[in-house]
Amino acid sequence: MGAFIMRFLRLLPFLMFLGGSVQAQSLTYGVGRTPSAEEIRAWDISISPTGEELPPGSGTAEEGGLIYQRKCAFCHGATGIEGGAPRLVKNDAGPNADPWALGRILPIRSPYATTVWDYINRGMPLNQEGTLTADEVYALTAYLLYLNDLVAEDEVLDSQSLPKVEMPNRTNPMADGWVPLPDWKPGMPRLQGYPY
Amino acid sequence: MANRRDFLKRGVAVAGGWTLGAVGTATGQTPASQDVVKTPEELLAYGERSRFVTSIRVPHGGRPSPDRWGLLFHTATPLQDSVGVITPSSLHFSNTTRGAFIPDIDPREHRLMIHGMVDRPLIFTIEDLKRLPSVTRLHFIECAGNRSRSSQTTVQETHGATSCAEWTGVLLSTLLKEAGVKDGGTWVVAEGVEEVKGASSIPMAKAMDDCVVCYGMNGEAVRPHQGFPLRLLTPGFEGIFNVKWLRRIKVVDRYYMTYNDYGHLRQDPDDAALGYQIGPKSVITFPSGGQQLPGRGYYELSGLAWSGGGAVRRVEVSTDGGRQWIDAEIRGMAHRMAHTRFSLQWNWDGTETEILSRTTDEIGQVQPTRAQVAEFWRPGAVYPGEPDQPFSVTGQDNSIQPWRIGSDGSVHNAIS
Numbered sequence: 128m129g130a131f132i133m134r135f136l137r138l139l140p141f142l143m144f145l146g147g148s149v150q151a152q153s154l155t156y157g158v159g160r161t162p163s164a165e166e167i168r169a170w171d172i173s174i175s176p177t178g179e180e181l182p183p184g185s186g187t188a189e190e191g192g193l194i195y196q197r198k199c200a201f202c203h204g205a206t207g208i209e210g211g212a213p214r215l216v217k218n219d220a221g222p223n224a225d226p227w228a229l230g231r232i233l234p235i236r237s238p239y240a241t242t243v244w245d246y247i248n249r250g251m252p253l254n255q256e257g258t259l260t261a262d263e264v265y266a267l268t269a270y271l272l273y274l275n276d277l278v279a280e281d282e283v284l285d286s287q288s289l290p291k292v293e294m295p296n297r298t299n300p301m302a303d304g305w306v307p308l309p310d311w312k313p314g315m316p317r318l319q320g321y322p323y
Numbered sequence: 324m325a326n327r328r329d330f331l332k333r334g335v336a337v338a339g340g341w342t343l344g345a346v347g348t349a350t351g352q353t354p355a356s357q358d359v360v361k362t363p364e365e366l367l368a369y370g371e372r373s374r375f376v377t378s379i380r381v382p383h384g385g386r387p388s389p390d391r392w393g394l395l396f397h398t399a400t401p402l403q404d405s406v407g408v409i410t411p412s413s414l415h416f417s418n419t420t421r422g423a424f425i426p427d428i429d430p431r432e433h434r435l436m437i438h439g440m441v442d443r444p445l446i447f448t449i450e451d452l453k454r455l456p457s458v459t460r461l462h463f464i465e466c467a468g469n470r471s472r473s474s475q476t477t478v479q480e481t482h483g484a485t486s487c488a489e490w491t492g493v494l495l496s497t498l499l500k501e502a503g504v505k506d507g508g509t510w511v512v513a514e515g516v517e518e519v520k521g522a523s524s525i526p527m528a529k530a531m532d533d534c535v536v537c538y539g540m541n542g543e544a545v546r547p548h549q550g551f552p553l554r555l556l557t558p559g560f561e562g563i564f565n566v567k568w569l570r571r572i573k574v575v576d577r578y579y580m581t582y583n584d585y586g587h588l589r590q591d592p593d594d595a596a597l598g599y600q601i602g603p604k605s606v607i608t609f610p611s612g613g614q615q616l617p618g619r620g621y622y623e624l625s626g627l628a629w630s631g632g633g634a635v636r637r638v639e640v641s642t643d644g645g646r647q648w649i650d651a652e653i654r655g656m657a658h659r660m661a662h663t664r665f666s667l668q669w670n671w672d673g674t675e676t677e678i679l680s681r682t683t684d685e686i687g688q689v690q691p692t693r694a695q696v697a698e699f700w701r702p703g704a705v706y707p708g709e710p711d712q713p714f715s716v717t718g719q720d721n722s723i724q725p726w727r728i729g730s731d732g733s734v735h736n737a738i739s
Contacts, residue, residue, distance in 0.1 A: 155501060158454050159445040166446070167438050173512050173522065173573050176580055227590050236588060239580050246582040250421065250519040254392075296588070305588050306595040307578055311526040313533075314686055316632060318596040322691045322699035 174245040178290030181244070185285035186266025188273030194263050195270050198252050207274055212253075216274050226295035234271035238297035238305045240289050244268045265289070378404040380414055383483060384468060394422035395548070397466070399483025402608050402627065408461065408655065408662040410486035412541045417548040418466045418484060418562060420583060423517045426568050430544075430552035433516070435498075435536065439574035442503030449538055449552050455493045458535060461661035463487040463629045465601050466562040470720035473738050478611035481724060481736060485604075485629065487662035488549075490556050491539030496531045499574070508574040512581065513555050515568040522581040523564050525557060527574075533558050533659075536569065558660035559631030560599050561719060594717050601631030602721035603690045605638055605665070605682040616732035619673030625666045626651075630684035634658060637683040638665040644677035644725070645692075651680065659685075671728070677737050679725045693722040693738060 162170075174180050196205070204210030217229035229235045234243050248264045250256055259267070269284040277292060278284065284292070296305050309315075361371070382388040383399035390396065400416040410416075430449045438444035469484035499511075504527070511530045514522040525534070535556040537545055545551045550567030557564035563583055578584060589595040605628035610616055624642070628635045634657045639648040651665040665680070681690040691699075696716050716722070727737035 156455055158451045159447040159501070162436055162438065162444050162446045167436070167444060170436055170571055171438065171573065172520065173514070173575070173579060173581070175575065176577065233582070233585065237580065237585050238588075242580045242582065242585055246585075249522075250582065254518070256518045256520070306590065306592045308526070308587070308599060309592075309596045311528050311600075313528065314633065315600075316686055316688050317600045317602045318593055321593070321597065321602075322695045 172245070172249050174241045174248070176239040176241050176290065178241050178286055181241070181286035181289060182261045183286065184261030184265050185283050186262050186264075186269050187283055188266070188269040188278060188280045190262075191266035191268070191270025191273070194266055198255075198259075199267070202253065207271070215271055217276075229275075229295075232275075234268075234277070235275045235294075236296055238294050240268065240272060240277075240284075240292040240294060243271060244289060378414065380416065381479060381483075383416075383418075383480070390422065393424055395419055395425060396422050397468075397484065399479050400486045402478045402482055402485075402606070403611050403614065405608055405627070406664075408487050408627070408664050409541060410488055410662075412488065412543070412546045412549070415486040415488055415540075415546070415549060416464075416466070416484050418468070419517075420521055420563060420586070421519050423519060423521075425547045426517050427547070428516065428552055428568065433552050433570070435553060435570060435572070437498055437502045437572045437574070439512075439572075440505040440508035440576060441499070441574050442505060443501075445498070445502050447498070452493050452536065452538060452553075455497055457491055458494055459489060459491045459539070460535065460556075460558075461487060461489050461658045462535075462556055462558045463601075463660060463662045464556075464562050464565050465604075465629070465631075465719060467598075467719045470716070471722075471724055471736065471738055473736060475612070475736055477613040478606055478608055478724075481612065482606045484562070485627075485662070487627075487629070488540050489542065490535055490537045490554075492535045492537035492553075492556070495534035495536055495555070495572070498536060498572070499530060502574075504574055507576045510575050510578055512571075512573045512575055512579045513564075513566040513569060514571040514573070515550070515566050516570040517568050521563075521566065521583055522579075523566060523583040524575075524579045524581060525560075525564055529557060529560065530572075559601055559633075561601060564599065589717065597716075597718035599718070601629070601660075601719050603630035603632060603635070603682045603684040603688045604628070604719070604721035605635075605680040605690060606724045607640070607678055607680050607726060610678070610728060610734045611726055612734055612736045614734045616671065616728065616734065618732060619671050622669050622671060623666050624651075624669045624678065625664065626680050627662045628665055628680070628682035629660070629662045630682065630688060631660060632688050633660065633685040635663040635665075635682050636685045638663070639681050639683075640665070640667045641679045642667075642669055642671075642676060645679055648681070673730060675728065675730045677725045677727050679723050681723050691722055696720070696722050 202210050202212035203215055207215035214232055217232055217235040220228040247267050265284045272278045273280055378401040380398040383397035386396045388396040388398050397418045400410055400414050435447045463485055466484035471481035475481045509527050510524050512522050512524050514520055537554045537556050545554050553569040555566040555569045587598040607626035609625045628638045638651040640651045641648050651667045654664040654666055657663045683689045725737035727735045
C-alpha cells in the first residue's frame with residue numbers, strides 16, 4: 128500500500144500535467160499545444176527586477192575584469208569609455224551629483240541591476256550572443272557595477288545578491304527615481320494638455 | 324521568339340493597357356521604352372515595377388544601413404513619391420534598436436510561446452495561428468526618432484521613419500484569452516528571435532485592446548525586414564513596441580525594465596508619458612523639400628496625417644505661412660492609427676511662401692507647432708546631464724513641418 132502511494136505521488140506531477148492538456152483541448156479553439164516545463168525554461172530569458180528567473184551561478188568584478196578584457200574591450204575600450212560601442216562608465220559629474228547627470232549609461236542609469244544582467248545575457252558580445260555562461264554574465268555585471276562604484280571588487284553577485292544591488296536611480300533620495308509609464312487606457316491622450 | 328511575340332500581342336489584346344516595354348511603340352510611348360529587360364515569365368511570376376520608377380529607401384539617422392558587417396539600422400521610406408496610404412512592403416521603413424542582421428527564418432520551424440502568468444502556457448506554429456479568427460487592419464508604424472532637423476532636405480529624411488500597411492493576423496487578446504491570464508498579470512513582455520532578442524514591456528490594457536500578432540502584410544507574408552514570419556503590431560505605440568520576428572509573449576506582474584524599456588527611462592513624468600504613444604502628426608508630401616514646381620498655377624497639394632490616439636478627424640493646411648488655415652479634404656477613409664491621405668486644391672501665384680499642415684485626431688489632440696513644443700519644454704531643461712539642442716523633445720516629435728517655396732518654384736525645409 129505504501130509503495131502504491133509512493134508511486135502515485137511520483138506520478139502526481141505527470142497526472143497534473145495530463146490534466147492540463149485535457150483542459151487545453153477543451154478551450155475555445157483548442158489550437159496550439161502545451162509547452163513542457165523544460166521548453167519554457169529554455170526559452171524564458173526574461174529577468175524580472177525581482178531576479179526571480181536568475182539562474183544559478185556567481186561572479187565577482189575581479190573575475191569579470193579578465194573576461195571583459197578578452198571579450199568586450201575590443202568594442203567598449205580597455206577602460207569602458209574609449210571604444211566605439213556605448214560607454215560603460217559614468218560621466219565625471221563631481222561628488223554627490225544627481226544620478227541623472229551621470230549619463231545614459233546602462234550600468235549606472237538602470238534602476239535595476241537585473242537589466243544589466245539580462246542585456247549582457249541576451250545581447251552580448253555582439254555577433255556571439257548567447258555564448259556567455261551564467262557565471263560569466265554574473266562576473267561581467269559585477270565588473271560593470273564595480274566600474275561605476277556600485278559594488279566592491281570582491282563582492283560576489285548571484286541570484287540572491289544581484290537584485291539587491293542599490294542602483295542610484297532606484298534608491299538615491301536626491302533623484303526622484305525613475306518614472307513609470309502612465310497607466311494606459313484605450314482612447315487616452317498622449318499627455319493631457321500637451322503642449323497647449 | 325515567335326512564341327514570345329505572339330504572347331505579347333495576346334497580352335496586349337487581352338489586357339489592353341498592359342505596358343510591357345516591347346509594345347511601347349504600339350501604345351504610342353517613347354522609343355526608349357522598347358527594350359525588354361525581363362522575360363514576360365519573369366515579370367509575371369513576382370511582379371516588378373517599371374524600371375522608370377526608381378523610388379527607394381535610404382539609410383537614415385546618420386549611419387550606413389546595412390553597415391559594413393551587414394547590420395541593419397535605420398532606413399527611411401520615400402514619402403515624397405507616395406500616393407494613397409499604403410506603403411509598399413518593399414518601401415516600408417525598417418529600423419532596429421541596436422542594429423540587427425535580418426534573421427532567415429524557416430516558417431515551418433518558427434514558434435510563438437505564450438507563458439508566464441497564464442493558466443495554460445501555449446505554443447503555436449504559424450499554421451496554428453492561421454487557423455484562428457483573423458483581423459485585417461490598416462496601421463502605421465512610426466519610429467520615435469522620426470524627427471525633422473534643419474539640416475535635412477527631403478520629406479524622406481524628415482519624416483521617412485513612418486509607414487503604413489495592411490496587416491493581417493490574430494488579435495493578441497485572442498491568444499491571451501486562450502492561455503487564460505491570471506489575476507495580477509498586468510504587463511506582457513514581447514520578444515523577438517533576432518540575435519539581440521529585443522524585448523519590450525507592454526501594458527496588459529494595450530495587449531488586450533488592439534495588438535495583433537501578424538503573419539500577413541499588404542496581402543502576402545510579412546517581409547523579412549518587417550519580422551517574417553511573425554510581427555507584433557502595437558497600434559499607435561512607438562515603433563519599438565512592434566516587436567519583429569516575434570517568438571515569445573510572457574505575461575508578468577510588473578514593468579520588466581528590459582533594455583528596450585530602459586531606453587524609455589525619464590526623470591520627469593510628462594517626459595515619460597510622451598515616451599510611448601505617437602501623437603497627432605501630418606506632413607505635406609507634395610510639394611515637399613527638394614522638389615521643384617515648374618511654375619505658377621494649379622496644384623493638388625497632398626500629404627499624410629496619422630495619430631496614435633485614433634483616427635484622423637481633421638487636417639488643416641496653410642499656404643501662407645500659418646496666417647490662414649483651410650480644411651483639407653480627407654481622401655478615402657480615416658482609419659484608426661493609420662496614415663490618412665489629405666489634399667487641397669491650390670493655385671500658386673508664384674510668390675515665395677510657406678506651406679504647412681496640422682491634424683486633429685478623434686480624441687481631440689491637435690498637432691503642435693515647434694514653437695509650442697519648445698515653450699512647453701523650456702529649452703535646455705528637458706533632461707539634465709545631456710546636451711540639449713535648442714529644440715529638444717523626447718519621444719516622437721509631432722510638430723508641424725513647414726516647407727518654404729521659393730519664387731523659382733524650389734521647395735525647402737523651412738524649420739530653423
